[in-house]
Amino acid sequence: MGQPRSTALSRCDILVIGAGPAALAIAAELGSRGLAVTALAPADPASPWVNTYGIWAEEVDALGLGHLLSHRWSDCVSFFGAGGGGGGVVGGSASEGQPQDRPLHHGRAYGLFDKAALQAHWLGRCASAGVVWQQGKASSIRHHQEGSTLTTCGGQELAAQLVVDASGHDPVFVRRRNDGPVAGQAAYGMVGRFSAAPISPGQFVFMDYRCDHLSAPERLEPPTFLYAMDLGDGVFFVEETSLALAPAVPFAQLQDRLRRRLAQRGVELRELLHEEFCLFPMNPALPDLGQRVVGFGGAASMVHPASGFLVGGLLRRAPDLANAVQSALEQGLQGEALARAAWRGLWPADLRWKHGFFRFGLEKLMRFDGPQLRHHFASFFSLPQQQWYGFLTNTITPAQLLAAMLRLYGQAPWDVRWGLMGQRGRELSLLARWLLG
Numbered sequence: 001m002g003q004p005r006s007t008a009l010s011r012c013d014i015l016v017i018g019a020g021p022a023a024l025a026i027a028a029e030l031g032s033r034g035l036a037v038t039a040l041a042p043a044d045p046a047s048p049w050v051n052t053y054g055i056w057a058e059e060v061d062a063l064g065l066g067h068l069l070s071h072r073w074s075d076c077v078s079f080f081g082a083g084g085g086g087g088g089v090v091g092g093s094a095s096e097g098q099p100q101d102r103p104l105h106h107g108r109a110y111g112l113f114d115k116a117a118l119q120a121h122w123l124g125r126c127a128s129a130g131v132v133w134q135q136g137k138a139s140s141i142r143h144h145q146e147g148s149t150l151t152t153c154g155g156q157e158l159a160a161q162l163v164v165d166a167s168g169h170d171p172v173f174v175r176r177r178n179d180g181p182v183a184g185q186a187a188y189g190m191v192g193r194f195s196a197a198p199i200s201p202g203q204f205v206f207m208d209y210r211c212d213h214l215s216a217p218e219r220l221e222p223p224t225f226l227y228a229m230d231l232g233d234g235v236f237f238v239e240e241t242s243l244a245l246a247p248a249v250p251f252a253q254l255q256d257r258l259r260r261r262l263a264q265r266g267v268e269l270r271e272l273l274h275e276e277f278c279l280f281p282m283n284p285a286l287p288d289l290g291q292r293v294v295g296f297g298g299a300a301s302m303v304h305p306a307s308g309f310l311v312g313g314l315l316r317r318a319p320d321l322a323n324a325v326q327s328a329l330e331q332g333l334q335g336e337a338l339a340r341a342a343w344r345g346l347w348p349a350d351l352r353w354k355h356g357f358f359r360f361g362l363e364k365l366m367r368f369d370g371p372q373l374r375h376h377f378a379s380f381f382s383l384p385q386q387q388w389y390g391f392l393t394n395t396i397t398p399a400q401l402l403a404a405m406l407r408l409y410g411q412a413p414w415d416v417r418w419g420l421m422g423q424r425g426r427e428l429s430l431l432a433r434w435l436l437g
């Protein structure tokens, strides 16, 4: 191992750590406000991203970025029946009790980012804004009254008025409260060609919770669902997903369930083009908003705790953080005061309240068994579109969110209401099931 390299201290207004979606989004936004931004990443910022990013099309259309989607589906469905003609309620209104395998049509378009185009879009904006790239891995940081000095693993020192940590879900500097085990969204996916279409041609399947490929004991285990897309030219993306669980569902189990789900429909993999192993924390606590390093993206707990979406939030919220930083600098704020103003811009009271509410909801859902979860989602997606869409994308106000949840509670079947009531509700539910045979 070599000795740390000592180089001349380089200074900037803002130092952004990372080169993932969050880092590029915030570096571009800060740079476009005339601030001197340096970004630090361990590798070439144009190195291809590995994850696939899906999003409700309206979110990107609203920002004028619809052209960054490689695919767009208007036929978007979910399945909330048990499958195979077993008991349970399927999509549509939960109270209608429709046939088992009928899809629920969401009536909204879903898209898949062309991730190279998304990355190029942000890198282009960074270049126009004069963002300077440094190669290296952040290792330690010292704070002083006017700013911070970061040292890389290679010994390089970078000084800035404010450091923004966008190094992902396991951040290098941002600290969060330890609230106990964090639930992980885990998924195993395959892009490939199959002996037959695994889903209807031209379709996007958001959640297929049918479970007729599982044995009776397996149906008592934490439920998983299929997320799938027809990518065209005979290629499909199929992914077995666990919404959230602590500890996360192991990849081997997801892989096995996906194979059996496909086999149940007489579908075999013919050619594997790509495999995806997806695991990220769903419900980390909010960061400590008094700390000197400001976070963005996974580092700042910005993943939607009930849906797992992040990219739409990055696009919408980067301007809020950038505006807060710009205005604080214009007021001459420094050090701790600057960081506090930036955190307040990123996590204002309404977003903090909703984050707490979504986490609370996810904790309830994680305790649901398979039938309860299917009944819950059937009810949830029979809410007016603006309500379920606003919930999933975090684009509704706290008052609208409360109204949606009250409506959901009012229209949900009793097993879901009992589940939402917690332990006492579960006892009542078991008693009712026993009494009703």
Ligand SMILES: Cc1cc2nc3c(=O)[nH]c(=O)nc-3n(C[C@H](O)[C@H](O)[C@H](O)COP(=O)(O)OP(=O)(O)OC[C@H]3O[C@@H](n4cnc5c(N)ncnc54)[C@H](O)[C@@H]3O)c2cc1C
Pocket (backbone or CB within 6 Å): 017, 018, 019, 020, 021, 022, 023, 040, 041, 042, 043, 050, 051, 052, 053, 054, 055, 136, 137, 138, 139, 166, 167, 168, 169, 172, 276, 277, 278, 279, 280, 296, 297, 298, 299, 303, 308, 309, 310, 311, 312
């Ligand atoms: C397989 C998968 C699929 C997903 N699909 C979706 C989806 O469809 N839609 C959605 O909204 N969300 C999705 N997510 C969730 C979320 O969007 C991603 O996890 C997203 O990549 C997080 O973005 P980020 O920029 O915060 O972190 P990352 O993408 O993890 O980027 C972190 C960056 O920081 C750099 N870095 C790390 N440590 C250091 C250091 N010490 N010094 C300097 N740089 C450092 C890394 O090299 C990297 O460039 C998915 C996640 C996964 C894992």
